[in-house]
Structures are given as C-alpha cells and as structure tokens.
Ligand SMILES: Nc1ncnc2c1ncn2[C@@H]1O[C@H](COP(=O)(O)OP(=O)(O)OP(=O)(O)O)[C@@H](O)[C@H]1O
C-alpha cells in the first residue's frame with residue numbers, strides 16, 4: 001500500500017511573534033491536531049484537480065520574516081487602508097478609520113480578555129472537514145486583523161486590506177481576518193493579495209465574517225499574487241436574520257490558486273450574492289469551491305462565477321447549494337459560465353444542488369464556450385485588429401461581473417489589469 | 430475602384446458564387462437585386478473577408494491591389510465597409526466602446542491622431558442624431574436589444590462615422606418603416622461623393638426612389654445575369670424575375 005503523504009512537521013513550528021496568551025494557546029492546540037494530517041491527494045474529492053499543484057515542501061515551511069519596510073509604493077487607495085505584510089500588520093503603512101462603533105485591532109494588541117473570546121470563535125464560520133488547510137492558518141498565524149462593528153455602526157468608506165507577500169526568499173505567510181458585524185452595521189471590505197519577489201512561497205489566508213441581524217457586508221477579494229506563490233484561501237460567513245453578504249472575487253491565475261468560500265444563511269431573510277471572475281493563462285491553475293448553506297427558511301442566494309482559461313491552463317468551479325430540511329421558501333440561483341480561449345486549456349465545472357426542503361426555488365446552469373466567431377467578424381469588419389477584437393469580446397464576458405463590484409476604485413483598477421492579462425493571452429496564441 | 434473578375438466562392442463545400450464579374454468606379458452607385466439564396470450576401474461577406482466563405486477562383490482588385498489577400502481589418506481600414514444584413518448583438522461591449530475603437534483603428538491606419546473620449550463622444554452624438562438614434566443607444570451593448578430598424582440605423586451610423594470609400598449595404602432597407610427608410614436613405618445619400626462608391630443589395634425598388642442608382646444588376650445562381658440602368662429595377666418590380674428565365678424561388682439552384 002502506498003503511504004499517504006503527510007503534512008511535514010516543518011509546517012508545525014510557528015515563528016516567535018508575540019501574541020496574547022489565549023491565541024498562542026489556540027495556535028498550539030491547532031498545531032497539535034495537525035500532526036500527521038494527511039495531505040489531499042487525487043483521491044480527495046474536493047482536491048482531485050489541485051492536489052498535484054499543492055507543493056508543501058519544507059523549503060516553504062518557515063514563516064516569511066516580518067518587516068515593516070515597504071519596498072513597493074502601494075497605490076493610494078480611496079478609503080481606509082491596512083497593510084499586512086507576510087501576515088503581520090504594518091501600522092506605519094496603515095490608515096485606520098476614526099468612526100464611531102468601528103474597532104480595528106491587530107491580534108498582537110488584543111487584551112487577554114478580548115483575545116480569549118476571539119479564540120473561542122476563530123474557525124467557527126468554516127467547515128473544518130471541507131477546508132482542512134484553513135486549520136493550518138490557525139496553527140501558524142503570526143498576527144491578524146480583528147474588526148468589530150458595533151450595532152448600527154456604518155463604515156463610511158471602503159477599508160482596503162492589502163496583503164503583501166515578500167517572496168524574495170522562500171517561506172510562507174498566514175494572513176488572518178475576523179470581522180464581527182453587529183446588527184444593522186454596514187461595511188465594505190476589500191482584500192487584495194499581492195506579492196513581490198520570485199522565490200517559492202505559500203500564502204494560506206483565512207477571512208471570517210459574522211453578520212448579526214440586518215448587518216450588511218460587502219467583501220471584495222482580489223487575488224493577484226505572483227507566479228512563485230501558491231495561494232490557498234478560505235472565506236467563511238455566517239448570517240443572522242435579514243443580513244446580507246456580498247462577495248466579489250477577481251482572480252488572476254498562478255501555479256496554485258485555491259479559494260473556498262462558505263456561506264451559512266442561518267436565520268430567515270438572510271441573503272448572499274457571490275460573484276467571481278477568474279482568468280488563467282500559460283500553465284496556471286485556479287480552483288474555486290463555494291458552498292451556500294440554506295439553513296433557515298426564506299433566505300436568498302445568488303451566485304455568478306465566470307472563468308476564462310487560455311494557454312494550457314486549468315480552471316475549476318465547484319459550487320454547492322445545500323438546502324436544509326427546514327429551509328422552506330429558499331431561493332437559490334447559481335450560474336457558471338466559462339470561456340475557453342485555447343484548445344489546450346481545461347475547465348471543469350460542477351454545480352451541485354442538494355435539496356431537502358420541498359417548497360424551494362432553485363436553479364443552476366453551467367456553460368463552457370468559445371469566442372463567438374460571428375461577433376469577432378463583426379468587430380474585425382469594422383477595422384478593429386483581430387487581437388484587439390478578441391480582447392474586447394473576452395473582457396465583455398467578465399465585464400458584467402466587474403461592473404457589479406460596488407467600489408469604483410476596484411473596478412477602475414481591475415479592468416486595465418484584466419485587459420492587459422487577457423491581451424497577453426492572445427499574443428501567445 | 431472595385432473590380433471583381435470571375436469570382437467563385439463556396440461555403441461548407443457548397444458552391445454559391447459561380448463566376449461573378451462586376452466593375453464599380455468611384456462616384457457610382459450600384460444596386461444588386463436577385464431572388465433569395467442567389468448569393469447576394471455571400472458576395473458581400475466574401476468582399477468583407479469572412480473566412481467561412483472560401484474563394485475557389487477569380488480575383489477582386491480594390492484600387493488596383495488584391496483585396497482577397499488582405500485581412501478583414503485591413504480591408505476595413507483601407508475603406509471597405511459592409512452594412513450587415515443581420516447585425517450581430519454583442520452584450521458586454523458598449524456601442525460607444527465599439528465605435529470608438531473602430532474609428533480610432535481607421536484613424537491610426539491613416540496616420541491621423543486618435544480621438545480621445547470627449548472628442549469621440551461629441552462626434553458620436555452628432556452622428557447618432559443624423560440617423561435619428563437617441564444618443565442613449567451609445568451606452569447599450571452593441572446592437573443589444575435593438576429593434577430591426579434600430580440595428581439598420583446603427584449600421585448607417587457606422588458608415589457615417591467611418592466614411593468608407595466603398596460602402597456595401599446588404600438589405601439595409603429591409604424591415605424599415607417609411608420614416609426610417611427616409612432617414613437611412615438620407616444617410617446613404619450623405620455618403621455619396623465623387624471619390625466614393627456604393628453597392629446596395631435590395632429586394633425593393635422603393636429604396637431606389639430615394640437612392641437613385643447608376644446601375645442595377647440581377648444576380649441569379651451566383652452570377653450576374655443582367656445589368657441595366659435605373660429602369661431595370663422598375664421592370665423587375667412589375668414583371669418579377671420570371672421573364673429573365675429564373676424562377677422566383679431558390680429551388681432552381683441545383
Ligand atoms: N454559412 C453558411 N452555411 C451554409 N450555407 C450557407 C451559408 N451562408 C449561406 N449559405 C447558403 O448560400 C446560399 C446563398 O445565400 P446568401 O445569403 O448569399 O443569399 P442571398 O442572396 O443574400 O439571399 P437573401 O435574399 O435571402 O438574403 C443560400 O442557399 C444559403 O443557404
């Protein structure tokens with residue numbers, strides 16, 4: 001019998017950042033639980049396409065060093081900003097809001113009392129069986145961001161959290177976010193993942209959101225780490241009555257990109273919108289898994305994911321809607337559209353509906369297509385060079401989702417980047 | 430300006446054009462009529478460069494150079510324009526973005542400076558009024574949800590923006606009400622000039638009351654079987670195609 005690969009013990013040694021005692025204990029506890037954790041293989045259902053890209057080598061096991069030096073000037077963002085470098089907050093590069101009812105703290109600064117209540121809740125939004133590797137984040141985080149919105153607090157401008165990974169040497173980073181939104185509170189939180197340097201590195205990021213009654217959170221996630229970075233991310237959200245969670249993910253491919261998004265609609269009237277747009281080229285790999293749990297009756301979910309795969313790349317979408325027995329009058333809509341830009345590219349899509357209630361409206365659809373030749377001819381017949389026409393049509397395919405991102409600065413920054421990325425794929429062709 | 434000699438073309442192995450020849454000089458307006466399926470749209474698509482159609486024999490010269498060797502976009506940049514019989518809907522690309530990109534591609538080819546957004550919007554607004562399209566159409570997806578008549582007006586608007594040397598209009602008059610026909614004809618007449626040529630494909634002689642052609646040709650089974658002046662169209666309207674030895678349906682082709 002072939003032995004199952006295990007997580008190397010090198011991954012179970014966190015670095016020495018100072019954290020409040022309760023968080024250190026939690027980390028220790030999670031670390032112990034991960035000893036001899038089997039790594040996903042091709043036979044692991046939710047990793048079957050991606051396990052071979054997961055390279056958890058000892059070379060990247062050590063934490064990337066902490067530094068508050070900023071080498072690359074970050075674009076000035078219109079709003080509040082927190083910079084997390086190699087998983088640790090850089091206060092000198094951050095601009096925090098002074099808004100009543102909004103408390104943003106780094107884990108390192110929490111009192112033992114607050115840290116102890118946080119430690120009890122960390123990981124509670126995520127299904128550990130589905131996102132085993134998120135536990136590695138909890139075993140390894142060196143810092144984290146804890147955002148509390150008091151009841152009715154409204155963050156007046158978006159908060160940009162910029163996770164920068166310095167891959168000028170090999171190692172790993174474990175950024176962590178926990179957002180607690182009180183009833184009727186509102187905030188828009190943009191998370192952007194970037195990296196510099198070209199050594200092999202791992203980013204294992206976990207973001208969690210809890211939304212009390214009627215809270216509204218918009219979460220934008222831009223995944224744009226470099227070519228030497230494996231990125232494994234998990235986002236979890238739990239919603240109480242009439243809360244609304246909007247997630248907009250924009251992802252650029254890499255050697256391994258994996259994002260698990262799990263949303264639980266736990267009380268009547270809760271609703272979520274999950275949008276995602278992914279582009280891959282060359283030999284890149286991108287794997288999105290989403291799960292929506294309709295637990296309470298009268299909840300709504302809508303989901304739209306689009307993949308564009310060029311070159312020899314591989315994009316995967318697995319979307320699961322699970323309607324529990326008591327979740328009558330649920331509305332669930334899932335749509336996944338895919339565009340293959342070359343014959344060497346591969347797209348796998350698996351929408352899954354699991355319905356245990358009888359009075360629900362649920363629909364899903366998935367398509368895989370190519371650029372429409374007739375449309376292409378129409379554009380080219382107006383003098384538009386073929387490559388530009390291909391880029392225009394490809395952009396049109398995801399533009400619809402980008403236009404739904406409710407932060408103009410994100411749209412304005414994403415569109416040219418997507419355009420450039422897509423244009424490049426036609427150069428190679 | 431355009432010289433078509435013995436053109437043969439096929440699509441999916443089916444021969445459609447069977448030795449078509451036609452000479453068009455600058456300043457002239459030609460009309461092509463002919464029964465359904467006789468190859469009128471095939472001719473226009475072949476001239477524009479649609480690769481679904483294969484040219485099996487013959488040649489086409491535009492301004493003395495071989496047109497068929499050129500990529501579709503180059504033909505357009507050098508002044509060939511086709512108003513499609515069935516304009517394509519492209520959701521996600523705004524009409525504005527499409528037209529701006531197109532106008533600038535042609536300007537670039539001519540060595541002219543590109544128009545910035547403000548300059549282009551001004552030009553596009555004026556031109557849209559010329560074809561009686563509300564400027565709000567510019568914000569919508571290309572032809573997305575346009576009515577038949579709006580699509581045709583959009584085609585003429587593009588011709589006015591791009592100022593082609595040779596405009597091929599494939600049934601731009603079909604499906605238009607009488608007011609729209611007037612608007613479209615005015616647009617086409619505005620294009621008429623001594624250094625431009627127009628090739629109109631139509632089933633109706635009423636268009637020719639508005640845009641008076643210099644020549645009328647009858648296409649049947651992929652060949653021009655009769656040419657004449659303006660009066661030929663009137664005669665066709667009165668007598669149909671039967672007297673020319675063609676049946677009025679496409680069944681004859683075999
Ligand atoms: N893409 C295609 N595949 C197969 N057959 C085609 C294709 N395009 C055209 N044809 C065939 O070629 C013939 C000529 O078509 P074409 O569209 O050129 O006719 P037309 O003269 O423009 O007719 P109409 O007056 O109806 O517009 C028809 O029999 C048509 O079915």
Ligand SMILES: [Mg+2]
Pocket residue numbers: 469470471514599600
């Ligand atoms: Mg036709």
